[in-house]
Amino acid sequence: MNRHFDVELQGLKERVTAMGHMVEEQLDGAMKALTDRDVEKAKGIIARDHQVNAMEVGIDEDCIRMIALHQPEARDLRFIITAMKIITDLERMSDLAANVCERVVELKDEPPVTIPAAIYSMAEIGRDMLRKALDAFVMKNTSEALAVCQEDERVNVIYRDLVRSMVQEVSRDPGKTSPVIRLLFVGRSLERFADHATNVAEIIVYLVEGKVIRHIV
Template sequence: MADTTKPDVLARGHTVRAYDQELAELTTLICRMGGLAEQQVAGAVDSLLRRDVGIAATVIQRDDEVDALEERVDQHVIRLLALRQPMAVDLRIIAMALKISNDLERTSDYAVSIAKRAQRLAEQPELRPIASIPRMASACVAMIKDVLDAYVDRDADKAMAVWNRDHEVDELYDSLFRELITYMLEDPRTISRCIDLLFIAKNLERIGDHATNVAEKIHYMIHGSQINRPRHEVG
């Protein structure tokens, strides 16, 4: 009797390898998108601190690249859901990729907003240096980098470490808010510039929130459960 099982085994093996490759491609797309979003934030703040409108213009132009990557993630996810009918952990990985890509796209949008305000501020007299903005930016960029590492490693603990750091960005924002209000009260001529800086600080605070959102999605992706405890209760 002819051996009819071997071709079936080979076909299944090929299917599994192809599926694994498609999942790996999805991870690669998210990482590319995250790396670009991280560069966008760093570039936007660099343009602000250097008063360099050229760097700001580059950040604004590169937003299209982030949008294009989000569209590729969307198409990849739809194809996987339609053709592979994933279950359990694989389904969560694929579904969360859609949500994570949205957080990364919003992160780039906030970087563009910072860059546009940096262009406007570069045309006005410089205010006394405000240390909280580069500190906030550094904290946000580190959160993005670390949460992407957690995504690649499928490490929920590492993701939760990022999640618990969001309060640091919030505290820097509150401190900067009070400082800028003081500037405006002391010298009304600074109001326009201070408002721009307040919006920049708020954008950074929201970028930190999106990194936190990604951490929550990684936790769900791995454990299948939502985080419903205050930050200080989660290790």
């Protein structure tokens, strides 16, 4: 039974990682749709969000089953609980990528507006944070997880600067108010994406060291 349980734990790790990579693809697709003003691609990303939701439900149900069936001891129980927490954040990150795509659909009927470089910077940092958090999960690397946490403030600073610049843009040209608001929602989604990547990294520190660092780092 122990050998079978070890196989299940490894499978759980692989499924969580696969879900994370799918979320990464969702973000990449959302940003490409935004760049290309590709409404059909945006709608495809929105539809694909349901697949991520289904993955979360399936993994969560299997985690509950594993706990009930195997009654794991402390280390393995912590791993399973960690996986359940991570997939919750991953599901929300996919939602945020879909939110970006919803703004792409809305921008189709708006006056043309230049997409600020800050939005691309936030997306790039957020994607890198997710990728590193997933690596930290696989390798149980707390130093890499902590590095992810430190990156969140970079995104916060960029987002605050974006808000200021967008307010100034509207002041100069009130006719751009509606599309600028859409882009601010995009920026907000990307800022929240980074927050959830940080949550994942903090959970990994808990997995490896048993320490809760939320609100500390």
